[in-house]
Amino acid sequence: MTTPPSPSGPARKERQWSVILGAAFLMATSAIGPGFLTQTSVFTQTLLASFGFVILLSILIDLVVQVNIWRIIAVTERRTQDTANAVFPGLGTLLAALIVIGGLAFNIGNVAGAGLGLNVMTGISPTWGAVLSALFAIGIFLIKEAGRAMDRLAQVMGGVMILLTLYVMFVSHPPYAEAALRTVAPVKLDLFAIITLVGGTVGGYITFAGGHRLLDAGIKGQAALPSVNRGASSAILLASLMRVLLFLAALGVVSQGVDLGKDNPAAVVFQHAAGNVGYRLFGVVMWAAAITSVVGSAYTSVSFIRTLSPFIERHHRWITVAFIMLSTLVFALVGKPVAILLAVGALNALILPISLGTMLLAARRPKLVGTYRHPGWMSIAGWLVVVAMALLSVQTIVTTLPKLFGS
Template structure:
């Protein structure tokens, strides 16, 4: 029996050496997109932490503690990493925002978290807009109110741009890198005794628990701890398959903040160790000026402005992410709410000049309360609500160090409430 004629086969496409296949190109493009998103999320978290308050805290403790402040910085970074690892992992693997997880743990709990964060974010954003105005004053000699208003318009323009997500990622990366480079220049100019600082990392001359807890609250307090993780979710990076990216992003974001803290500390420490007296009205600006003269003052203006406007972006984006839904809120509505948030905080700044001390104390208390509540919710999900983790087995060691760090956040909350009690006592 004769065999039926075989079907003609289509010739396989010949790919030249060095020419990528369409599958390879798509995979490379996807990896590049994920990498860009991850960098943006890391710098959004880092620059949200590096605000006007960050600069003030670092300067104050450097003057008070000198070389011993190096130990407080190192200790706070380790605690920050322990907490950030857990926060990013639970949010990233579950694919849900922090307040959504809160509502799944206990009905209404997520809205309590959102309310606390909104109040703190609103007041602190007045301070961020104020800081951008002071930055333009030191940088260009502009009236602080005019500079603050112009900076707010720039932030609004970024969110209204056609590809707002990409614009945010790039702006926070560029300004974050600029802050680190310029502050490193001042640190080199001021000539700090680096050996003395390194020695104090291991053998501190004194240990200030106040400095450590203040740095932790300033680095991951309030909205800051959620900024990068929520940005990853909005970019579609979530689920156990992205665990490596989530872990790398959480640690690197803290390390970026730590690098900025270290170079700022060294810049101020070099001036202080040289015996110079800083102007108590604006010690950070005074230190930069004494380190590099008129150029130093302008550099300080650029650093303060960059720190303030990136914090405006981070605070506005993250606060709105707590009062909207990732799946049910349209991009248009979300953008409108972000713009409204910036407009309201800017108008309040223009009316009152800056956030009054009483309001800042209240905002600090709200942020202090949110930290243990939010961390507690996420650790509970990791421990008892594995059904929300998409089949991921949460490591016991990570849960353990997260639990220890969570106990410290409770102490932070007690510290943040005490000033309010004193205020009305």
Template sequence: MAGAMFLMATSAIGPGFLTQTSVFTVQMGAAFAFAILLSILVDIAIQLNVWRVLCVSGLRANELGNTVLPGLGWFLVFIGGVVFNIGNIAGSGLGLNAMLGIDARIGGVVSAAIAIFIFLSKKAGIALDRIVAALGAIMILLMLYVAIVSQPPVGEALKNAVMPEQIDFFVITTLIGGTVGGYITFAGAHRLIDSGLSGPEHVKDITTTSVMGIIITGVMRVLLFLAVLGVAATGVALSEDNTAADAFFHAAGDFGLRAFGVVLFAAGLSSVIGASYTSITFVTTQRVAPRIRNFLTVGFVIGCTILFVILNSAPQKLLIFAGAFNGIILPIAFALVMWVAFRRRDLLGGVKHPVWLLVAGSLALILEIYIGIKAFSGIVNMWA
């Protein structure tokens, strides 16, 4: 349960998560609190439904999707995983740049090499669970320190959480896409299924683990938001190339910059691990031997690294695009899950999906479709 929870959380708390939160905090100020609150509520509704359907059925999302529409389960989320993983590699490179001053692209290649080493180890499964948990704890502790020393206007943030001065649908979609979009919401569920924790008898454990994963990501986003808001409120002009790193530097000096490097590198590495593991589970079945799956995962990391080097795009821009892109994919993947919950009880072992979860999930899906359409123009403008 802990491994699944932290795999999901650290996959979400990636470089895109840090970059998006920092950039949007500078753009929107305290009004960003509303987007965070709304995204957390939608995230919980989505993840509760996804994890319950998958883990009760005992089927991975690709296996479930292919029973409804062959090919759907493999294509959509796998493509989203590729986009996200290129961003993760870029972000880990930015982390090493802030921590050690090395070129961000070289740092990305180094981070990918570390992930490959983990997947090639003989006890990759155990290493995966322990490493993502340790990296998650390091990120939260460092973020808490910087959030305190930056002295943010907490009262103003609380007010805007319920009475926002500004609402931006592109921002909300990007946050949701960066937390439960694409492969992320399936990461922990697939980990539970692979560990044998599935079936109707484990519903309570499945529910608890899924909610705790979202709570961890929510706490992290709030801490980062407060840390950057405290700096932005002083009127300091933050760098457009690496906004979060500059905010940490102004909040805690050289130590803050190095701390951010550690956070971003940890976020990037854990997300490369999570994205690679989950993406490969989408194109393999549970009958594939773990050793073979690990070799396929290594190939996936190498492929994404090559694409990262070839694209040669600005890392920060790439990270925001990844979140928005996966936010648009999410309604399609989530609609599949809700269809199974509504119409395919046979895939759930005859277990009836709770009405309150159906209602919450349906409302979240409608909201996701609406803001996803609104956000599409934002993506077009970003790359225009």
């Protein structure tokens, strides 16, 4: 039996661009989960137009983190945990454990969000909505071309979220001039909001979703760096576009004196802007955000343990399925455990400085990167983010632990 020839020329470039775009959407839609929708709405209500400055600053930080990590994944041609173990034995195993624990806990919230989305759209109970959504996500990984199916899901759902939120933004009539002014000249500033946005966009497993996807697709090495740069920056810009659209939609609503409340502020934004139709659209956006985050969390979390054991590598697809099933089972039986989510939030605050710092160290080791020379400005900007996030992660733990123990 002859092996079919691999695509070449225009067909090969088209296939490569499809993978890059899929990786960008995978990372972006992994970031745009239920928490993303809630955080953006809440911070818009508290900071008003000045939240635009927070978004702008977080975008710059996100780009530094994302481009650094994706480039170093490409030139080492290894998954992050393997690079970390090469830098310091055992560090990759620790990082993998943090990623999987965090990914599993937050995936409970993603499954819950998917259930809520179906509930809003169809009236089905959130629990059954979560179960049906989990079965849909599991089906993605059981398809023979799972990687391509995952890319396509991320692209379609990402496009749906952006278009629907764009419509809601227009009908909410936000004060565009005020938003533009306060994006560069804020009257309010919230450090916690900046950290939350950075952590929600490139914290935990999220920043590695697209980088590992490119690696699995064979897009690696120094020759692939231009493509990697495009993918990394596109991913951040896609997530940021959604953030800006939702910010403007929420700003249009709160500028009319509407209180978004605490239960489901994003739903209030959609409903007040576009009535009952807007509420149904919120259900679609919530489900799209949640289901892509379920897929992204499961794929990336398992990718961190695949190379740690030959058994896991052989059966990674079924382990991914089990990951989704366990998340759904926990939600169906006990709901979203707030204490666990708080504890993992504290752990996730540590993941970014550890992972980024490790990758920056790896970039200076010829044994790992060969003749590659990491740009000096990227290293300096990266280390500044490492120090800032490390200090703030300690603050996160200090403020979280008393809440866990009720003090």
